[in-house]
Amino acid sequence: MFRKILIANRGEIALRVICACKELGIRTVAVYSEADRHSLHVRFADEAVCIGPAKSVRSYLDIPSVISAAEITNVDAIHPGYGFLSENADFAEVCETSGIKFIGPRPDVTRLMGFKQHARAAMEKAGIPILPGSRSILQSPEEALEIAGTIGYPVLLKAAAGGGGRGMRIVNEPSELPGLFAQAQQEAAAAFSCPDVYLEKFILAPRHIEFQVLADEHGSVEVFFERECSVQRRHQKLIEEAPSPALTPEMRDSICRKLQEAMAEVGYTNAGTVEFLMDEKGKLYFIEVNARIQVEHPVTEYITGVDLVKGQIIIAAGGRLSDIVREPLQIRGHSIECRINAEHPEKFTPSPGRITGLNLPGGIGVRVETAAYTDGVIPPFYDSLMAKLITYGRDRSEAITRMNRALEMFVVEGIYTNIPLHQKILAHPDFIAGKLDTHFLVRMQEQAARSSG
């Protein structure tokens, strides 16, 4: 097992990894920007190194600074968390060459998954349903028009190297295509310094459903069932839950079995998430693989009883999946996560600042992941996630009532949070009924606007 690990991240996920390390008896090194000097991951790590100024390009995203910090503190491994350098294959390579174990997939696999076309090919080979679309990068608007014609409109133009909605365009009819094609290419080039785009069938009201995977370095793969993440705002997830209200046991089993093969086939290792869209008829289509631990991993931990972050570390240290998953995985109860963001609940404007009063909910079936504390500061330089509130219940309705209770007892003073928004969502009949798709939130807000106006 590792002796000492550096956590190349900040906030709640840095603290999450520190907890896993403490429980495994591994010493921890935190890195921090000047803006995070007083943050809890610095407080609770055994050592801490300031790696740069507030701007993340010069600190958390600066590979030389992170590697230097790892060298002067003499660590065996680096855990990248999510975001920042977590899916940067170059960083993983530098770690390797510096003799530091990168806790995540091998760089080549990360690269393969990063290019959606390759990922799609790999999944298709294993019999996983994928969205009908261009099998490769589009050479010209003409090619796009031809393929779109066969698939049928609307279609979605997507950046090959992309993510987070940038370089995406919905095309409703042929006449729009050439113009939007050019826009998508420009945006892709700007965002990912790679103008390649491809297209696929556009599903009007899809559910976002993803499957959690752990794979060890001895060839075995486990699929930890699915999460439903359909409550989103501008492609940003807001509420996640496990299991999905929309999946039948049969569909679940068949996808899990196929994914097990596919991930073993591509030689995937460590933690990963396979994202699907579900169309109105309940059919699943593969979209992409995220080669990292994800924000919403706790809901999976709650229903399976497995500590996924500990699992990542054990696997990276050469351990076997059979030590992490002792008896056959099974779903127990239901879990929901609300992302508590430091932002205005209606205007969605970020609300950094000092937390002057804080009461974190606790008690039965409630888990909080946060680096926030009374008198602590949410700096303006990073994402607005100030806490993850996760509840567990023996069924979905208990998980929901518990979340209502926990949101009511979650007191944050001095900054705005989206807690009132979460309360509105949890009270909405469609959410309670599990009638979800990625447009749910927009619909809810339009309803509210109508009834108030």
Add this chain to the structure above:
Amino acid sequence: MFRKILIANRGEIALRVICACKELGIRTVAVYSEADRHSLHVRFADEAVCIGPAKSVRSYLDIPSVISAAEITNVDAIHPGYGFLSENADFAEVCETSGIKFIGPRPDVTRLMGFKQHARAAMEKAGIPILPGSRSILQSPEEALEIAGTIGYPVLLKAAAGGGGRGMRIVNEPSELPGLFAQAQQEAAAAFSCPDVYLEKFILAPRHIEFQVLADEHGSVEVFFERECSVQRRHQKLIEEAPSPALTPEMRDSICRKLQEAMAEVGYTNAGTVEFLMDEKGKLYFIEVNARIQVEHPVTEYITGVDLVKGQIIIAAGGRLSDIVREPLQIRGHSIECRINAEHPEKFTPSPGRITGLNLPGGIGVRVETAAYTDGVIPPFYDSLMAKLITYGRDRSEAITRMNRALEMFVVEGIYTNIPLHQKILAHPDFIAGKLDTHFLVRMQEQAARSSG
């Protein structure tokens, strides 16, 4: 179901009941003494009534004040929590006559259980092993000497109406008996206004093991397995866990089955705990029944997945156990509770005062029950329990490592706590090995004294 419940308690358990009510959609009324004006149970209840000055005899223990508060707020039921009025049969009767449902056993059952001799008789009838001892109240030192002679020394003199170690005397040889008999009677008379004492076999190094029971008002009883509470100081529990490392599945099943009969036989309703001692040979002996929810109930909730406080309320409202326990109960994983007291970790002197800095641990497998908050005050008038820290793991060793992690991240500034003591206990080889009895803590401290001195 009830519309509104008054919680006749304070601190973490008041908050615990408020959480259960919120999840059941029941409105809550908090009562508080002048010393608790700013406490969280007042903050999070829908209504709150000041019922008296700081001294509990004139507030939390004052039946007219509590009943009046219930009347002016027009509640359907009262939850007594633990301590205070929870096992006061007279209070339960006043509730009945005032048309308010008391959430607990019927007064007559509570009385029956309060008198240990009757409880012993009831249990013995159901074939539950009890400690050899006087079957009834001792009339004279002579009778005591005679019975002690047949049982064999050492024997324990106990107050019939007692609890918490008052009116207890260990007798090692006949010559000591008359003097200690008188002392026990005096102490019993003073503490419980009832001088009756009885005697039973004294086990030198017993384990304290107790079984959790829920019984509905339709005659069905469920036993939620056992808790081990052997880590004690002066009869005060410090660490509890479930399941017990000392029980075999066979013993567990047989006791659970017999208790189910016994409790049904006595017409027990709502929550209760049946306490046993285990001798050096692993044999269990019944000692008493606690007719209330207990401080350590969360460890049972963690391993069974059942919300016991919700269960109490549902039962009191006439609900059925079959709605609370849907599938057959089974033990999942292991759970440990550390009682975090506001007291000096070596001197054990209480440490009331203002909490100037507070960081509650969170994350996977950690549950905190507390009414403490930054700038909040631990008043000197009540018990020193400032928080309950409960961890869950797939096995005992994960629960322990998680507890170590959580204790390390539990920061309390401004007052003393016994967190360092808990850290010593969790690091002790005997605790790690599960080699426990009620003298464990004394032994540990003697060892420390020797090694340091």
Add this chain to the structure above:
Amino acid sequence: MNIADIKELVQVVVESGVAELEVTRGDSKVRICRAVTVSAPESVTASRPAPAHQSVVAHAAPAPQPAMAASASTADAVSDPSLIIVKSPIVGTYYESAAPNTPAFVKVGDTVHPGQVLCIIESMKLMNEIEAEVAGVIVGKLVENGRPVEYGEAMFSLRPL
């Protein structure tokens, strides 16, 4: 160091926003601490549970904000130190008269003598007469007829004679 200096130092603390200032000069010493004030934007208030408290909970203090503890009534009451506040010794329902449609025991402006009944508080079906302990003039009646009162709740303010 004179009062003026200290006042100025206090200003410095308040304006600068530092939490603590300690100045020692020879044998004189000043220490100034600024209490953490909470400025909560409206959405924050919204994100807080806002229980529909009844009058009985006027004194309930939202934590972690003891600053909001004192209720209006007590605030007024204590604002004039020369007044005596008659507080409820028990929890119950307040009645200003012996029976419906009968005049109140006392009205504002009345002069009361020790032992004179001021009101009745019903508790557990019992009518408890609350008497004046000192002689004085009723300046304020702080509770509405028929409303519940909690322990220590201010009922009357009176100016002692």
Add this chain to the structure above:
Amino acid sequence: MNIADIKELVQVVVESGVAELEVTRGDSKVRICRAVTVSAPESVTASRPAPAHQSVVAHAAPAPQPAMAASASTADAVSDPSLIIVKSPIVGTYYESAAPNTPAFVKVGDTVHPGQVLCIIESMKLMNEIEAEVAGVIVGKLVENGRPVEYGEAMFSLRPL
């Protein structure tokens, strides 16, 4: 020390961002805290994780206690506003000389000119020469030879000419 001086010091604290400043001159003493200071009894300190921090973490601030943020060195540093602090622009290992057994680039008392090499910081196997940006006299060397330095760590204090 008069009120004006104190006001100025308060400014220093607020602007510099240090958590605490204490200045003693003869029998007069001033202590300024930016954030709420916590007086924790020893057992509380014990109950806190006490990580064996290396020098690189001298600046690590235990939360929720920003008061403990400022490390000795920074405190001294800002205590004399006339000094210039040369901070490390990168994370790495500090060397005061070009090679073992060769004299240090600079020693206390030396006068340095802009562009003069003050030390080397090794980062990712690269030797980075750190040069003086202004002319001045070295007043303090704040890092031990061969010790790691973090970003922004104070290495030299020098009095500009």
